[in-house]
Structures are given as C-alpha cells and as structure tokens.
Amino acid sequence: MSHAPQLKVNATYMRGGTSKGVFFNLTDLPKSAQQAGEARDRLLLRVIGSPDPYQKHTDGMGGATSSTSKTVILSKSQQPNHDVDYLFGQVSIDKPFIDWSGNCGNLTAAVGSFAISNGLVDPDRIPDNGVAVVRIWQANIQKTIIAHVPMTNGDVQETGDFELDGVTFPAAEVKVEFMDPADADASMFPTGNLVDELDVPGLGKLKATMINAGIPTIFLNAEDLKYTGTELQEAINNSAEALTQFELIRAHGAVKMGLIDTIDEAANRQHTPKVAFVAPPADYVSSSGKSISSNEIDLNVRALSMGKLHHAMMGTAAVAIATASTIPGTLVNIAAGGGDRESVVFGHPSGTLKVGAETILQNNNWVAKKVSMSRSARVLMEGKVRVPFDDE
Template sequence: MDFKPQLKIPGTYMRGGTSKGVFFRLQDLPDFAQQPGKARDALLVRVIGSPDPYGKHTDGMGGATSSTSKVVIISPPSVADHDVDYLYGQVPIDGDFIDWSGNCGNLSSAVGPFAIANGFIDPARLPRDGIATVRIWQANIGKTIVAHVPMANGEVQETGDFELDGVTFPAAEIALEFLDPADEGEDGSAMFPTGNVVDEFEVAGVGTVRATLINSGVPVVFLDAAALGLDGSELQPAINDDAALLAKLEAIRAAGAVRMGLIGDVAEAAKRPLTPKVAFVAPPKDYVSSSGKPVGATDIDLLARAISMGKLHHAMMGTASVAIATAAAVPGTIVNAAAGGGTRDVVRFGHPSGTLRVGAEVKQVDGQWLATKAVMSRSARVLMEGVVRVPREQVAAG
C-alpha cells in the first residue's frame, strides 16, 4: 500500500471550565469535512483517538475521559445578531461515532476567547482593556450564549486569580449567560417534557423510579440519592467502581430518555450517550472533595452528582449545572426539595471537586414553568495551538 503523508489541520487545544477539547475553524477543515456527515465524523473521531479498546487515547488528542474527549467547530454566524456559530461533538472513548445531540457548558467558556483570537470579531468592537461581549449561537441546540471575556492590552486575558473547583490553577474569570436555556414549546411544557415536575415510571430490571425530567441547558433525569442507596457525597471511585450501579443508572437514563420523547425505544440510548444526563441530588452535608478540600454543609444548598458518558463526572458539566439551578428554582422538583424547598434564583451545590454557584431566572406563565436565563462563571485557556496530524488512510476522505 502506498502510504501518504498525514493530513495537517490547523487546530487549538483549549481548556474551558473543567473540560478540554480540540477547537477548529470550519474553514480549516479539509473540504470533505466542512459538511456534516460520516466523513467529518470519521476525521474527528480519529483526531481524538477513538475507538480505543485500551481506554487511553494514546494515539490521539483525547484524554480518555468524557471531560477531555471533545471537539469543537467554530464558524461565522448563521443567525443574525450573533458573532459565531459553535458546534460541539462528544467522542466516546470506545465508539466510532460522535454524539452531536447536546452542548458542553464548560467548553462554552472557551468559545469567546477562541473567536476573538481567530478573527471572528470585528477588532473595532473589542476594548483594548475591559470586557468583550461575544454572542454565541450554540448550533447543536439552537440557543444563545453570551460570553463576557476579559481583555488586556488588546488580547484575551487568560491569567488571573479566579479559582474554579475542578481546575488546578487559577485563571481569568469568564461570565456566561445561557439565554432561554429551556426549549419551551408554545405551551411551555418542553422545560418539563411530560408536563410534570416529578414523574414516576417503570424501568426494566429496576422497578418504579421517581424522577424530575427537565430540559434546561441539557436534558437531565434527576434522582433522589437516597432512593439509590447513596447520600450524594460520593466521589468517583465509589460510583465508577460499582458496575451494577452504573448499569442501573444507565437503564434509568434510557427509560427517562424515552419518557422525555428523546428516543423511541431504550435500545436507541446507546447511540445517544451524551443526552440525557442522569444525576442524583441530596440535602447538604459535610464531605471532603477529591482534592482533599473540606466542603461544609453550611457552604452549600444541596449535593449533586452527575453521570457523563457512563461514568461519574469529576466535577459538574456546565449544562447540567444550568439544569440544577433551573430545577432548584422550581418548587416541587426533586432538586428543589434537596435544596430545602421554597423559591430561589441562585444555588450553590457541592460536586465531587468542590462547589459551584449558578444563577437561574424562571417564571410561571399560565401554569407552565419557563426559564429565561442561567448565569455562571468559568475560565478558559489555550493549552497549545498549531496543526493536528491525522493519518489519511484511517479517515474517510470522501
């Protein structure tokens, strides 16, 4: 066989929040990958290094976890009054496909800095020093994200003293606004796809499950930790080393996806591992985070843990954080009950790496709950930029 030189594709490796991924400008992708389809997916899956039966991503850019096996494509805006389109892909470690069904809230924080540094924003609009506002069209879910990016000396400011639990080193703070995060229909029921703040449904091999099914930021199936025999303070080993519990949670996730109308049959859930998420919550209690930092019950409103791509997330997905804050603001949800009931527009929850504060604005119109905005702070940083190399023979070149 005549082996050809590797493809060389300009790219940027970035951390955003507690995730990291490979960022591409659409125009820099090979012609065959500038349109969605199998050829693009094959290229990007190979960039990450999947599928990897060894679970290490040794021969790719992925980090062998759900938080570090991600790709992003940035392109000029397709919607008026926006600065860029942001398309996000989650690459399974052992799968040969990409799940494009949702957003990554953490990597959303890196989109504004990438857009500024790569010429998507008119320089005349950018302050030399201060805050640059970037309006992002999240193309996966059709929603607007507004990023407030710090600038210094005409460039994106990346360093700073903002600390984010789950990220080792401090950096500059980036405030994110997720506008209308719930995909409401005309009757508003899509925020709660079943029309209920709590549902009970049967799960094969599990029994009757009580859950809050919400679509805000990302579709999530929220469970009471106690109903699973948990207390909500668990760290990754306690969950990820329990194969029976993970299988139970996946069965609940699949049944919840059907109940929410995201898939027609539980068998389809394996091809949609990114969404919905399944999470469990509990009232606050003292615990020690994965870094050894004590978290006091008086410092948080509730405990929250979420499963991402079949494993307990090391911190909390940004989109799931939006769902937590929104659900906490609505009386009667399982999340609201864990937080002590009542009404609230800000929630601070404990996750495996520490704590996170998220604001959410909700309102009730004609008996239906609507979410208008969620707000949180993250940070982002360029880790490396240059070219990504991909073996031509191992991707579909169209």
C-alpha cells in the same frame, strides 16, 4: 506498499471550565469535513483517537474521559445579532460514534476566547481593555449564549486569580449566560410534571424530575438509590453494577422524555440525557482533599456523563440544576430546602459551584429566561494537529 502522509490541520487545544477539547475554525477543516457527515465524523474520531478498545486514547488528542474527549467547530455566525456559531461533538471513547445532540457548557467558556483570537468577532466589538461581550449561537441546541471575555491591551486575558473547583490552577474569570436555555418548541418538563415515577426494571419506581434546560437531565433522589449524595468517582465508576443501573435509568428516562422511541436507541445517544442524583447538604471531603461543610452549600449533586460519574459538574447539567432549583416542587428544589430562590450553591465531587437562574410561570408553564455562572478558560496548545485521513 505506500501510504499517504498525515494530514495537517490547524487546531487549538483548549481548556474550558472543567473540560478540554480540540477547537477548529470551520474553514481550516478539509473540504469534505466542512459539512456534517461521515467524513467529518471520521476525521474527528481519528483526531481524538477513537474508537479505542484500550480506553486510553494513546494514539490521539483525547483524554479517555467524557470531559476530555471533545471537539468544537467554530465559524462566523450565520445568525443575526450573533458573532460566532458553535458546534460541539462529544466523541465516544470506545465506539466509532460522535454525539451531536447536545452542548458542552464548560467548553462554552473557551468559545469566546477562540472566536476573538481567530478573527471570528468584528474588531469593533472588541475593546482593547475591559470585557468583550461575545454573542454565541449554540448550533447543536439552537440557543444563544453570552460570554463575557476579559481583555487586556487588545488580547484575551487568560491568567488571573479566579479559582474553579475541578481545575488545578487559577485563571481569569469568564462569566457565561445561557439565554432561554429550555427548548422553546417543547415544555421544559417533557412529561408535564415536576416529578414523575420512573419505572425501571430491577429498581422499581423511582421519583424523577426530568427537565430540558441546558441539556435534557434526569434528577433522582440519592436516598432512593441508596446513596448519600457525597460520593466521589470511585464509589460509582468502580462498580459495574452501578454503571449498568444508571444506564438503564438513563435509557428509560430518555423514552419517557420523548428523546427516543425505544430503549435500544439509547446506545446511539450517549451524550443525552444526563442522569444526576441529589441530596440535602452534608459534609464531605472532595477529590482534592478539600473539606466541604454542609453550611457552605444548599445541596449535593452528583451527575454522570457518557456512562461515568463526572469528576466535577458538566456546565450544561449545571444549567439544569440552576433552573430546577428555582422551581418549587422539583427534586432539586426540595433537596435545596424548597421555596423560592434565585440561585444555589451545590456540592460536587471536586468542590462547589454557584449558579443562578431566572424562571417564571407563564400560562401554567415554567419558562427559563437566563442561567448564569462563572468559568475560566485558556489555550493549552495551538498549531497543527496531524491525523491519518483520506480526504476522498
């Protein structure tokens, strides 16, 4: 019995922030995968190695974690005053499913680099030396992101001494600005409240700040969940009971935020919303063994992605943290000490991160104008990914 040979597709394997994924130029994909649909999902699932009941991604490019099971498709922008269109797919590890409902803030840091290196940005906008300002249209959430990409002698500068907790080695700093990160067609707080009571079976009524900025996120108080806010991955991910409870919280929160109609629909929307818990600053030792002192941070935050506690912090969740921290009365703001502020430094399992936000109260509704943070990115490998794929 004969079998078709593997397909060869131009691809770049990149790290962006504390995530990594497989990047594609839209025009390099097979014709059938150049538009949304079953063929595209089938191709990208096979590239990553999903679904994998062993949850190892041995037969694909994925890393069997939410941070490393990611795909990105880029193209010249169809939007005025933008350089590149950025489409992100979060690939499920053990299910035949790709979630296209949200952005990856970490991989955003790599989008500008890829766009410049692959001819997606007008050469007139790229300095030989200095900083290239890449205008990104985030197609999943219909938002503008600005990446400030360092350039040296006409090439993207990837090496440097900028250190990012959650990433082992230093690299060049990439400043990222998320413009108007909240949903313009809906309230930043979908329920209209800065704090709600979320009634979850078996857990009772939990205080929750539910916000749509960067990515829909549900913030809870660590104390209400009997946590300290200083937990590392094993404290949550090694407990089936804890993971089940967090998924139940996520599902009920998604319904209350109007993202889904019924609890059962949550299984098909794994990427959003995110669930995070906050606590006032406290000393802890990070996953790398680094001691974090309470006087270094404004608060502690732990967040779950794709059903597991994240090893650092998702970039989009950091946008939500930054936004909520500047709005007096949210659980994030209260954990950080309350009051007016323009930025916070928060502790996460791998260390700390500083984020800033500009928010204003407009017609009794909070509006986020911009969120900024620094990340880093670099190419890990480029060439052709080989994948068994029937293009018919």
